[in-house]
Amino acid sequence: MNKLDDFKAVEKIPGNLSRREFLKFCTGVAATLGLSSMAGVRIAEAATSGNRPPVIWLSGQECTGCSETLLRATHPTLESLILETISLDYHETLSVAAGHQAEAARQASMEANKGKYILVVEGATPMKDGGIYCKIGNKTMLDHVKESAEHAAAIVAVGSCSSWGGVAATSPNPTGAVGTPEVLPNKTVVSIPGCPPNPYNLLATILHLVTFKKLPALDDIGRPIFAYGRLIHENCERRPHFDAGRFAMEFGDEGHRKGWCLYKIGCKGPETYANCPSVLFGDVGSASWPVGTGHPCIGCTEQGVVFEKSIHELAKVENLTPPTLFPPIVEERGTGVTPASAAVAGGVVGAVVGAGAVIASKMGQEPATESDSD
Numbered sequence: 466m467n468k469l470d471d472f473k474a475v476e477k478i479p480g481n482l483s484r485r486e487f488l489k490f491c492t493g494v495a496a497t498l499g500l501s502s503m504a505g506v507r508i509a510e511a512a513t514s515g516n517r518p519p520v521i522w523l524s525g526q527e528c529t530g531c532s533e534t535l536l537r538a539t540h541p542t543l544e545s546l547i548l549e550t551i552s553l554d555y556h557e558t559l560s561v562a563a564g565h566q567a568e569a570a571r572q573a574s575m576e577a578n579k580g581k582y583i584l585v586v587e588g589a590t591p592m593k594d595g596g597i598y599c600k601i602g603n604k605t606m607l608d609h610v611k612e613s614a615e616h617a618a619a620i621v622a623v624g625s626c627s628s629w630g631g632v633a634a635t636s637p638n639p640t641g642a643v644g645t646p647e648v649l650p651n652k653t654v655v656s657i658p659g660c661p662p663n664p665y666n667l668l669a670t671i672l673h674l675v676t677f678k679k680l681p682a683l684d685d686i687g688r689p690i691f692a693y694g695r696l697i698h699e700n701c702e703r704r705p706h707f708d709a710g711r712f713a714m715e716f717g718d719e720g721h722r723k724g725w726c727l728y729k730i731g732c733k734g735p736e737t738y739a740n741c742p743s744v745l746f747g748d749v750g751s752a753s754w755p756v757g758t759g760h761p762c763i764g765c766t767e768q769g770v771v772f773e774k775s776i777h778e779l780a781k782v783e784n785l786t787p788p789t790l791f792p793p794i795v796e797e798r799g800t801g802v803t804p805a806s807a808a809v810a811g812g813v814v815g816a817v818v819g820a821g822a823v824i825a826s827k828m829g830q831e832p833a834t835e836s837d838s839d
Contacts, residue, residue: 518675519574519582521613522556525599525606526633526642527588531624532558534661537747538668551671554582557601568602575616583671584617586610586645589626589633593641610648619674621655622646622687623667628656629768646687655680656687660765663744666692688738688766696783697734697762700742703727716759727756728780733764733771735780 524532553559554574560567575582588606591598596607614620622645625631633642646654657666670689673681681689698704706712706726713721714729721730728735734756741762745753756762764770764780 517550517552518618518671519552519554519578520556520585520671521554521571521574521582521617522559522585522587523606523609523613524557524601525586525588525590525610525627526640527624527626527631529558529587530661531587531627532556534746535664535667538664551583554578565602571613575613579616581618582616583674584613584620585623585667586620586627587623589630589642589644590648591633591640591642592648593639598640607648610645614649614652619655619680620645620649620652621657621667621670623657624662625658625660625765625768625771628658628687631660632772635772653680653683654687655683655689657692658688658766658768659739660763660771662766663692663739663741663746665744666740684738686768692740692744693738693766695738695740697737697739697741697756698783700740701734701756702742703756721759724759727759727761730761731776731778731780732756732761733767733774733780734762735782735784736770737762737764737767737780739766 522532555567555571557567560570562570588599590596590606590610592607596605599606601609622628626633626642627645629644629646630638630642631644633640634644644656646656655670657670659666666689669691670681673679681691684690684693698707701707703724703726706724707728711720711725712729713725713727715721716730721727726732741754742756745757747753761776763776764774770780
């Protein structure tokens with residue numbers, strides 16, 4: 466009997482999913498984490514073990530967009546997630562209790578689950594004047610974060626505001642807003658930036674912790690490498706147009722309508738690390754991410770890009786790898802170069818000239834022209 470047969474003996478499947486659907490979801494989580502399909506079985510077993518990790522979810526200076534994107538997750542649905550996979554013991558938006566009852570429930574959960582609960586922080590934390598610019602239950606957000614982090618098994622900053630301050634920390638930042646890692650400099654904080662972040666990056670991080678009893682590998686600013694290890698530019702469906710020098714020059718022009726690269730109208734994909742092109746949003750098809758719908762990436766996972774660079778500013782190209790293979794140009798007998806081959810040649814020239822212009826501009830030089838080499 467193999468591992469997949471073992472899994473068939475599991476009785477409890479979250480929500481209304483079939484065994485096949487649930488195992489497919491867990492295998493997808495494993496693939497997102499860069500693990501084998503057998504790791505998907507371990508994730509499935511952990512998710513159905515009945516040992517649900519308690520989650521305390523705090524909300525500071527934010528728009529609730531991170532919670533909203535979690536509400537849109539369908540694999541699993543929100544109700545199966547919070548009732549059967551995790552125990553969402555406190556969330557200001559989703560809690561049934563309110564006021565003193567809600568705060569009492571949070572205190573009781575943290576006391577009963579010391580060293581076991583996961584703390585999720587959504588939104589920035591104001592530091593100026595002792596943090597008085599954001600208060601919940603007559604207590605500052607600053608105090609809530611420090612108190613809740615004291616005995617947490619893991620701390621997750623969800624969204625750009627919680628990761629480094631986001632829009633609340635944009636100049637002039639009158640409240641002294643900062644991200645959760647700055648509030649807790651002596652603790653490991655997993656940052657899942659995005660405005661909003663993809664909910665599956667949060668779910669995969671939690672399931673990794675539940676399954677393997679440790680956090681996934683993180684980069685130097687605390688982001689899970691499985692989600693933020695590659696540039697959007699590397700996996701973007703419009704990348705071939707970038708390599709061929711085909712760019713939309715303004716919204717609604719011919720290039721924009723044909724799906725050409727959006728770099729020239731401000732796409733920040735070349736300097737933004739995230740898995741948006743592969744994971745997508747909303748489970749509604751291949752167009753369900755900004756670039757897929759025709760809007761440039763705004764770099765929402767990168768501090769110093771989103772909220773600070775204007776939409777029209779060109780991205781800093783982190784890598785520039787020209788194509789290594791081009792279709793052959795075949796000359797038909799007696800007719801010269803075919804129209805299709807001429808188009809390919811034009812694309813190649815565009816790519817070379819375009820790449821040369823980018824490199825030259827970064828070096829403060831004028832790009833070379835054909836006449837310069839004569």
